[in-house]
Amino acid sequence: MNDLFLGLALFSTFTNDGTIAYAFDPTQDDEIYLYGIKENRTINVTENVGRDLAPRWNPTGTSLAFNSRRTAHGHNRPEIYTMDFPSRNVRRVTNTSAPDENQRAAWYPDESTIVFQRGTYFAPSKLRLIKHDLKTGTESTLYEGGDKLHAAPGISADGTKLVFQSNKDFAGTFPSRLYMMDLSTSQITNFVHPSVDSGSDADPKWSPDGKWITFSSARNGGEDYTHIYIANVDTNEVSQITFGNYNDSAPDFSPNGKEIVFQSNRFTEFGLHIVSLDSKVVRYIRAGRTPVWSKKSLQELGF
Numbered sequence: 001m002n003d004l005f006l007g008l009a010l011f012s013t014f015t016n017d018g019t020i021a022y023a024f025d026p027t028q029d030d031e032i033y034l035y036g037i038k039e040n041r042t043i044n045v046t047e048n049v050g051r052d053l054a055p056r057w058n059p060t061g062t063s064l065a066f067n068s069r070r071t072a073h074g075h076n077r078p079e080i081y082t083m084d085f086p087s088r089n090v091r092r093v094t095n096t097s098a099p100d101e102n103q104r105a106a107w108y109p110d111e112s113t114i115v116f117q118r119g120t121y122f123a124p125s126k127l128r129l130i131k132h133d134l135k136t137g138t139e140s141t142l143y144e145g146g147d148k149l150h151a152a153p154g155i156s157a158d159g160t161k162l163v164f165q166s167n168k169d170f171a172g173t174f175p176s177r178l179y180m181m182d183l184s185t186s187q188i189t190n191f192v193h194p195s196v197d198s199g200s201d202a203d204p205k206w207s208p209d210g211k212w213i214t215f216s217s218a219r220n221g222g223e224d225y226t227h228i229y230i231a232n233v234d235t236n237e238v239s240q241i242t243f244g245n246y247n248d249s250a251p252d253f254s255p256n257g258k259e260i261v262f263q264s265n266r267f268t269e270f271g272l273h274i275v276s277l278d279s280k281v282v283r284y285i286r287a288g289r290t291p292v293w294s295k296k297s298l299q300e301l302g303f
Contacts, residue, residue, distance in 0.1 A: 016037065016255055016256055016258070016293070017036075017295075017297060018038075018061070018293055018294050018295045018296060018297065019034050019035065019036050019061070019294045019297060019298055020034070020037065020272065020291050020292070020293050020294075021035075021055040021057060021064055021291070021292050021294065022035065022272055022288035022289060022290060022291040022292070023052065023053045023055065023290050024287060024289075025051075025270075029049065029050070029051060030051040030052055030053050031044055031045075031046045031047060031048075031052050032045050032055050032064065032066055033045065033288065034298065034301070035272070035285065035288075036297060036298035036303070038297060039297070039298050039299075041298060041303075043298065045064075045083065045088060046068075046083075046090075048068070048070045048071070049070065049071045050068055050069040050070035050071050050072075050073075050076070051068070052066055052067075052068045052069075052070070052081075053066065053067055053068070053290060054066055054067050054290050055290065055292055056105055056106050056107065057107075057292050057293070058107045059111060060296075061296035061301075062084065062085050062296065062301070063111070064082065065080060065082050065105035065107065065114055066080075066081055066082075067079065067081070067101075067102060067103045067105065068081050072092075077096075077098065077099075077100070077101045077102075079092060079093070079095065079096070079102050080092075080093040080094045080103075080105045080114070082114075085296075085302055086301055086302020086303075087302075088302070093105075093114070093132060093134065094118075094132070096118065099120045099122070100118050100119055100120065102117070102118050102130075103116060103151075104116055104117050104151065104153070106153055106155055108155050108159055109157060112133065112134050112135050113132065114131075114132050114134065115129060115131050115142060115153045115155060116130055116132070116153065117130070117151045118130045119149075121173075125147070125149060125173065126147045126148065126149070127149045127150050127151050128141055128142075128143065128150055129141070129143040129144070129162070129164060130142065142162065142181070142183075143164070143181060143186075143188070145166075145168055148166055148167055148168045149166060149167050149176070150164055150165075150166045150168070151164065151176070152165045152203055152204060154204055154205055154206050155183075155206075156210045157208065157209065157210040158210055159183070160182065160183055160184060161180055161181065161182060161183060161233075162181040163178060163179070163180055163191065163204045163213055164178070164179055164181070164204065165177065165178055165179075165200075165201065165203070165204060165215075166179055169190075174200055175200040175201075176200040176202050177190065177191075177193050177200075177201050178191045178192055178193075178201045178204050178213070178215060178231075180233075191231070191236065192213075192231040192236050192238050194217075194219040198218060198219055199218020199226070200217065200218060201215055201216070201217045201219065202215060202216050202217070203215055203216045203249055203250050203251060205251060205252045205253060207253045208253060208255060208257050210233065211233055211234070212230050212231065212232060212233060212253070212257070213230065213231045214228060214229065214230045214231075214241075214251040214260055215229055215230075215231070215251065216229070216248060216249040216250065216251060216262070217229050224245075225244075225245055225247055226247050226248055226249050227241070227242045227248050228240075228241045228242040228248045228249075228251045228260060229241060230260075230277070241260060241275055242275055243280070246264050246265055246266045247264065248262050248264045248266075248273075249262065249264070250262055250263045250290045252291060252293050253293065254274075254293050255293060255295035258278065259274050259277060260275050260277065261273070261274050261285075261291040261292075261293050262274075262275065262291065263288070266284065267284050270287065270289040271285070271286070271288070272284075272285040272287070272288045272289070272291050273285060
């Protein structure tokens with residue numbers, strides 16, 4: 001029995017409901033969609049010219065932050081937006097000058113502040129981590145260490161720590177590694193670095209209880225395949241969660257922390273999958289990428 005049919009057969013063993021937000025590209029123009037697990041229903045929540053990517057739920061699951069290249073900018077660089085539910089009110093957050101791009105926003109626990117990466121991957125490549133107050137528009141730089149790519153930030157549930165990926169310890173653009181910043185002291189430490197520099201660690205996300213980080217890595221597959229891992233924040237102990245000749249990435253914990261949703265090329269070029277942390281069984285959901293999981297149902301979100 002292949003992974004797809006095994007996952008479908010064990011559908012009832014998965015313990016979470018809620019809503020998964022993700023990006024999907026039906027006509028070469030990504031939009032943000034919501035998938036209600038219990039309802040088995042999909043809702044398209046953005047519709048515009050310009051790619052909408054990298055959705056991220058706030059802690060209560062009532063707002064999304066995402067980046068968009070929509071034509072309303074007057075340019076094609078991504079800016080950060082938020083969308084509230086059930087109103088579906090969209091607010092533009094950033095407005096920056098070339099060549100800067102704003103991407104991959106994450107929320108602070110108080111939901112009045114976000115952190116995101118700003119800069120460009122193109123020469124002269126440089127990304128820094130920016131803190132933005134949604135009420136006042138005030139911004140400050142959380143981290144900017146040299147001409148490096150500091151990206152994919154995430155704040156712990158208690159607001160005391162920042163995890164991010166960076167190439168800060170390497171001469172080239174890749175590989176990236178994970179780092180942890182104490183937000184009270186700004187001290188940065190290496191986090192779960194592999195003993196062999198074979199492939200990048202990327203896409204870190206916190207568990208709801210703040211005890212674990214999930215991330216994607218090529219550490220056991222060289223440059224050929226990436227898999228999903230979890231790491232204990234206190235002990236740095238790392239466990240591999242997905243396996244096989246696939247590229248698994250962009251993981252996010254379920255609301256109860258017992259499953260992880262991620263994107264993979266197991267059955268389509270970009271498909272959404274869920275893996276159980278206990279059984280390691282993988283279930284295919286649908287086409288899409290960069291999924292994030294909220295505890296709110298579609299009905300609670302106004303659909």
